[in-house]
Amino acid sequence: MYTKHFVNPCPDWATALLNGFSQVLLQCNPLCGLCCLLAILLTAPDLIGGALLGALAGLLTAQRRGYTRSDRQSGLYSYNGVLIGLLLSHALPWTAILPPLIIAAGGLSSMLVHQWLKRTGPNSLLPAYTTPFVLLGWAALAMSEPTASSTAVDSNPLFALARGLGQIFLLDQPLAGVLIALGLLIANRYAAAWALLGSALGGSVALLVGAETNAVFNGLYGFNAALAALAFSQTRSQPWRPLLAIALAILLQPGFAHLAVPGLTAPFILACWLLHVGIRASRQPLAHGSRRLHR
Numbered sequence: 001m002y003t004k005h006f007v008n009p010c011p012d013w014a015t016a017l018l019n020g021f022s023q024v025l026l027q028c029n030p031l032c033g034l035c036c037l038l039a040i041l042l043t044a045p046d047l048i049g050g051a052l053l054g055a056l057a058g059l060l061t062a063q064r065r066g067y068t069r070s071d072r073q074s075g076l077y078s079y080n081g082v083l084i085g086l087l088l089s090h091a092l093p094w095t096a097i098l099p100p101l102i103i104a105a106g107g108l109s110s111m112l113v114h115q116w117l118k119r120t121g122p123n124s125l126l127p128a129y130t131t132p133f134v135l136l137g138w139a140a141l142a143m144s145e146p147t148a149s150s151t152a153v154d155s156n157p158l159f160a161l162a163r164g165l166g167q168i169f170l171l172d173q174p175l176a177g178v179l180i181a182l183g184l185l186i187a188n189r190y191a192a193a194w195a196l197l198g199s200a201l202g203g204s205v206a207l208l209v210g211a212e213t214n215a216v217f218n219g220l221y222g223f224n225a226a227l228a229a230l231a232f233s234q235t236r237s238q239p240w241r242p243l244l245a246i247a248l249a250i251l252l253q254p255g256f257a258h259l260a261v262p263g264l265t266a267p268f269i270l271a272c273w274l275l276h277v278g279i280r281a282s283r284q285p286l287a288h289g290s291r292r293l294h295r
Contacts, residue, residue, distance in 0.1 A: 012073060013059070020055045020078025024130075024168060025180070025195070026230045027187040028074045035183030036169060040086070043166070043173035047089045050102050051169075054085025057106030058113075067114050077113055081106030083133040084140075086170045087264075091144050105136050125280055126273050129231070130265045141261040155217050157203075164199030164222020168265075172218055184230075191233040198222070198229035198246045205250050224249045227268040232275070245275050 018033030025032065041048050058081030062072045071077060084105045092098055109132035116128040153159070153172070162177025165184075169176065177199075184192035202225030206216045215221065228245035235241045248271035256263025 016059050016073045016075060017052070017055050017078060019073065019075030020059065020082055021051075021075070022183065022187060023075040023079035024082055025184060025187075025191075026227070027184065027191065029183075029187035032183035032187035033075070035179045035186065039166065039171060039176040039179035039183075040169060042179070043171050043176040046094075047086050047170070050085035050089030050098075051082050052085070053099060053102045054081035054083070054088075054106035054109075055079075057081050057085075057103040058110035061107035061110040062114070065111070065114070067110075071117070076117075077110040080109035080113060080130060080132040080136075083130060083169070083265075084109055084136055087133070087137045088140055090170055091141055101140075105140070109133065109136060125276050127276075129269045129272060130227075131269055134264050134266050134269065137264050138261050152214055153217050155213065160203050160217040160219060160222070161196065161199050163217070163219025164203055164226055165195060165219070167219040167223035168227060177219070188233070190236060191230055194229040194233040194242045195226040198225035198227070198242070198249075201225055201246055202250055202253075221250075221253065224253055224263075224265060224268040224271070227265060228271045231268070231272045241275065241279075245271055248274055 015030050018030035018037065019028050021033035021036040022029050023033075024036065037048075037051075040051055055078040058078040059072060062077035067077060085102045088098065088102050088105065092101075112132040112135075113128050116124075116131070120126065120128075153163075156174075159174040162174040162181070163172055164177065165180045166173060166176035168180065171177075181192060181196065184195055199219070199222035202222040203216050203219070206221035207213070211221060225246045228249035229242040232241040232245045249267050252270055253263065253267040256266055
C-alpha cells in the first residue's frame with residue numbers, strides 16, 4: 001500500500017478514515033477517499049453505514065492498541081474494514097447483530113494487518129493487500145444464506161468498464177465507477193489509466209472466452225484485473241509489471257469460480273504475490289552472477 005501523505009485541512013480522524021477508503025485502491029489521498037465515499041453514498045446508501053462502521057472499527061482498534069500513528073493516518077488499518085462493512089451489509093440483513101459483527105470483523109482485520117506488518121515489514125515480498133477482507137468475508141459468506149443472482153444489466157461497454165471499477169467496492173452502478181475513476185485521477189492519473197485498462201481487459205477477455213454475459217457487463221471480471229494493475233502502476237519505467245499483473249489476475253479468476261463462496265479479491269492477491277515472487281526470483285541469479293564476477 002502507498003503511504004504518501006498530503007497536506008489537507010481535515011481533522012486527523014477524518015483524514016485517516018478517508019485514506020482508508022482510498023487505500024482500497026492502493027492510494028493514500030483523502031480526496032480520492034471522499035470520491036469513493038460518495039460513490040457508495042449515491043449508488044448504495046444502504047451500505048454506507050456498514051462501510052463507515054468497518055473503517056471506524058479498524059481505526060479505533062489500531063489507536064487503542066497503540067499501532068504506529070503514521071500507518072493509522074495513512075488508512076492502512078481501515079481499508080479492510082471498509083470492504084468488510086460493505087460485504088456484510090450487502091450479504092446480511094440489517095438486524096441488531098449486524099453492527100456488532102461489523103465492528104468485531106473490522107477490528108479483527110486491523111489486528112491481522114498489524115501482525116502481518118510486524119512479521120514481514122513494510123517491504124514484504126507478500127504484502128497483505130486485502131487478505132483479511134477475503135478471509136473474514138469467506139467466513140461470513142459461508143455462514144450466510146446465498147443471495148439471489150444479479151438482475152440483467154445493459155450491455156453498454158462503457159458502463160461495463162465503469163462497473164469494473166465500482167465492483168472493487170461491491171457497487172454495480174456505472175456512476176459509482178465514474179466517481180471512483182475521478183478519485184483515482186485526483187490521486188494519480190497514471191494509476192487511473194492502468195485501472196481502466198485492467199477493467200477493460202478483464203471484461204474483454206471474459207467475453208472472448210465465453211463467460212456469462214451478464215456477469216461480464218456487471219463488471220465482475222474487471223475489478224480484480226483493475227486492482228492488480230493498481231498494485232504495480234507505480235513502476236512507470238517497467239510497464240510490463242502491471243500488464244503481467246493484469247494477465248495473471250485474468251488467468252486466475254476462473255479457478256475461484258469453483259469455490260462455494262465468491263472469490264472476492266483473491267485473484268488479485270494471488271496474482272500480485274506470484275508476480276512479487278517471480279520478480280524476486282529473477283533478481284537472485286543476477287545478484288549471484290554479479291558476486292562471482294567480482295571475486
